[in-house]
Amino acid sequence: MREALRKSNEHHVTITSEDYAKFCEFFYKKTGIVFTDKKGYFVERRLQERIEKTKSESFRDYFSLLRFQMSGDEWQELINNMTVNETYFLREDYQFDAMSNGMLPEIAQERPAGRSVKIWSLPCSTGEEPYSIAIHILEKWALADSYAIEICASDIDTRVVTQARRGVYGERSLQRLSPELRRKYFSKTGVDQYLIREELRESIDFSVTNIIDPLHMSRYRSVDIIFCRNLLIYFDDISRRGAVELMYECLSPGGFICLGHSESMSRISSLFKPRKFGETVVYQKAG
Amino acid sequence: MLVKPSIPNPVETLAATDFVGPAELLADLLGGGSTALRRQAAHNLRDYPECGPQLCDILAEEPRASVRAAILNTLIRLRSADVIRGLVEHLRSENATLRNEVIEVLQDMPDEAMPILEQLLTDWDSDVRIFTANILSETKHPRTPDVLIGVIKSDPHVNVCMAALDGLLEIGDESMIDSIQQLGERFPEAPFVKFAVSLAIKRLQGVDYARGTT
Ligand SMILES: C[S@@+](CC[C@H](N)C(=O)[O-])C[C@H]1O[C@@H](n2cnc3c(N)ncnc32)[C@H](O)[C@@H]1O
Numbered sequence: 401m402r403e404a405l406r407k408s409n410e411h412h413v414t415i416t417s418e419d420y421a422k423f424c425e426f427f428y429k430k431t432g433i434v435f436t437d438k439k440g441y442f443v444e445r446r447l448q449e450r451i452e453k454t455k456s457e458s459f460r461d462y463f464s465l466l467r468f469q470m471s472g473d474e475w476q477e478l479i480n481n482m483t484v485n486e487t488y489f490l491r492e493d494y495q496f497d498a499m500s501n502g503m504l505p506e507i508a509q510e511r512p513a514g515r516s517v518k519i520w521s522l523p524c525s526t527g528e529e530p531y532s533i534a535i536h537i538l539e540k541w542a543l544a545d546s547y548a549i550e551i552c553a554s555d556i557d558t559r560v561v562t563q564a565r566r567g568v569y570g571e572r573s574l575q576r577l578s579p580e581l582r583r584k585y586f587s588k589t590g591v592d593q594y595l596i597r598e599e600l601r602e603s604i605d606f607s608v609t610n611i612i613d614p615l616h617m618s619r620y621r622s623v624d625i626i627f628c629r630n631l632l633i634y635f636d637d638i639s640r641r642g643a644v645e646l647m648y649e650c651l652s653p654g655g656f657i658c659l660g661h662s663e664s665m666s667r668i669s670s671l672f673k674p675r676k677f678g679e680t681v682v683y684q685k686a687g
Numbered sequence: 688m689l690v691k692p693s694i695p696n697p698v699e700t701l702a703a704t705d706f707v708g709p710a711e712l713l714a715d716l717l718g719g720g721s722t723a724l725r726r727q728a729a730h731n732l733r734d735y736p737e738c739g740p741q742l743c744d745i746l747a748e749e750p751r752a753s754v755r756a757a758i759l760n761t762l763i764r765l766r767s768a769d770v771i772r773g774l775v776e777h778l779r780s781e782n783a784t785l786r787n788e789v790i791e792v793l794q795d796m797p798d799e800a801m802p803i804l805e806q807l808l809t810d811w812d813s814d815v816r817i818f819t820a821n822i823l824s825e826t827k828h829p830r831t832p833d834v835l836i837g838v839i840k841s842d843p844h845v846n847v848c849m850a851a852l853d854g855l856l857e858i859g860d861e862s863m864i865d866s867i868q869q870l871g872e873r874f875p876e877a878p879f880v881k882f883a884v885s886l887a888i889k890r891l892q893g894v895d896y897a898r899g900t901t
Contacts, residue, residue: 534689642760
């Protein structure tokens with residue numbers, strides 16, 4: 401059990417365990433994210449920071465601001481501070497192999513050349529995932545030039561979406577890229593700073609999207625492959641089901657969802673059939 | 688060739704969506720329109736708790752799995768006592784797919800479902816009691832172990848007791864061994880009970896042993 405009162409030092413306001421529970425419930429309803437007790441310290445520290453930055457006098461003041469501010473700016477700021485944005489180029493790239501060796505050839509079999517193939521990275525965080533998808537397709541899919549490949553990338557966090565559009569990365573992000581790929585797709589613009597080629601930046605549509613918001617999700621239709629990796633781990637089964645339900649609507653018949661390595665569709669939805677490409681399991685919309 | 692997609696902005700999408708009330712949504716759901724329309728109606732009904740019982744009825748009639756999934760998602764969000772009562776009625780259905788769907792969603796609302804599940808353990812129909820024991824076995828609720836122990840101590844039907852024993856294997860501990868032993872004595876004429884009981888006891892002792900050593 402969490403202690404009843406979170407005692408303040410001189411800068412901090414007091415957050416009772418009821419306040420904390422109320423906050424978590426609100427955050428969960430809006431984002432699908434569940435804060436486990438293990439994360440309590442992290443969450444509370446970020447919350448205190450926001451209370452301080454907005455000069456709110458109490459938790460209650462801050463909570464009202466969060467809920468009723470017309471612009472929604474503070475809510476967005478809070479989300480940007482609470483999300484875990486860890487990502488890097490070619491993360492879990494066995495799935496990209498499954499895409500170029502399995503899913504894309506299957507899609508191409510049914511679709512005349514010249515038509516479009518839609519791929520969506522949701523969530524995209526700072527952009528490494530959608531850029532990796534683009535690079536992987538250009539490098540590894542023989543039919544890449546025969547189709548109009550449309551890549552969308554979205555995240556709930558406005559700060560990471562802006563970073564993704566800029567396309568500037570440090571060494572840590574690029575670790576898994578060979579020198580050849582770095583030369584081909586990046587220019588070095590400073591110490592530990594690489595800019596991704598303009599053609600790639602210009603060809604991906606980046607947007608702010610909340611996966612559990614039906615209105616946001618209704619903008620995406622007829623998507624062939626959704627990469628939804630390392631997000632559902634932060635959700636409970638109920639928000640996972642909700643997210644999967646909305647993704648179902650976004651996919652074309654026979655479309656695929658790729659989840660992160662520790663995520664699975666079992667218990668969430670029977671509307672998708674697991675498909676194996678090599679050792680990689682992805683999920684296919686029936687019909 | 689990479690091509691920049693053009694995605695409508697949220698404002699345009701918003702303009703395209705008119706307000707639709709619960710009566711229209713229910714009519715959409717029942718009216719035999721496209722599955723996409725029915726799914727959307729089911730989804731939007733989550734703002735109308737008063738429609739929960741009707742949605743439970745529609746669930747049993749809806750032929751398409753994707754629409755049923757949307758209805759179930761809405762019911763999980765509504766999670767009122769009315770909804771749970773409507774859902775548990777389907778445990779009596781002959782339709783195994785429907786029953787399994789209901790079992791899964793009830794497990795997702797343990798706090799709300801618990802009181803009604805406890806009542807169901809006294810249902811006249813032993814099949815319903817078996818399904819209930821199955822649901823409880825997978826339900827994360829602090830009362831689950833005690834309730835399942837209650838079943839193995841008192842339910843007259845051996846299969847209901849075996850379903851509860853299965854659940855206890857997953858969540859039980861050494862303190863339950865006495866009650867499990869008594870189960871063997873309650874059904875002396877059924878050799879498989881004896882077998883299951885001794886297996887369960889070994890397993891629970893093993894669990895505690897493992898815990899003690901790590
Ligand atoms: C760990 S990153 C995963 C990035 C990338 N898919 C990967 O696997 O490397 C998780 C991202 O999910 C985003 N996120 C959290 N809740 C979200 C929501 N409700 N809708 C969309 N994105 C969300 C976070 O902002 C964060 O950038």
